[in-house]
Amino acid sequence: MDKELGNDNEKYIIVRSSSTVLASASNKLSTWVSIKINENWHPHGSPQIHNDGDKYFIIQAMIKN
Numbered sequence: 603m604d605k606e607l608g609n610d611n612e613k614y615i616i617v618r619s620s621s622t623v624l625a626s627a628s629n630k631l632s633t634w635v636s637i638k639i640n641e642n643w644h645p646h647g648s649p650q651i652h653n654d655g656d657k658y659f660i661i662q663a664m665i666k667n
Contacts, residue, residue: 615643618661624651627658638664 617638619630635645646663653659 613666614646615664615666616661617664618659620657620659622657624653624658627660631660631662635662635664642666 615638617631617634619627619634621627621630631649639645643664643666646665649660649662651658651660
């Protein structure tokens with residue numbers, strides 16, 4: 603799942619995944635990022651990880667020029 607923000611010249615999205623298992627959340631994010639790279643998006647910075655005690659949440663900012 604992703605969210606797009608920005609204007610026509612530059613776009614910015616956050617690709618995110620979540621799971622109770624870190625490896626699963628990582629694999630899901632990797633799949634989404636690969637799909638977006640094939641659509642000419644580029645990772646912007648490092649992925650961020652959060653654990654709320656039940657689930658792992660991983661997000662990756664991406665940009666498209």
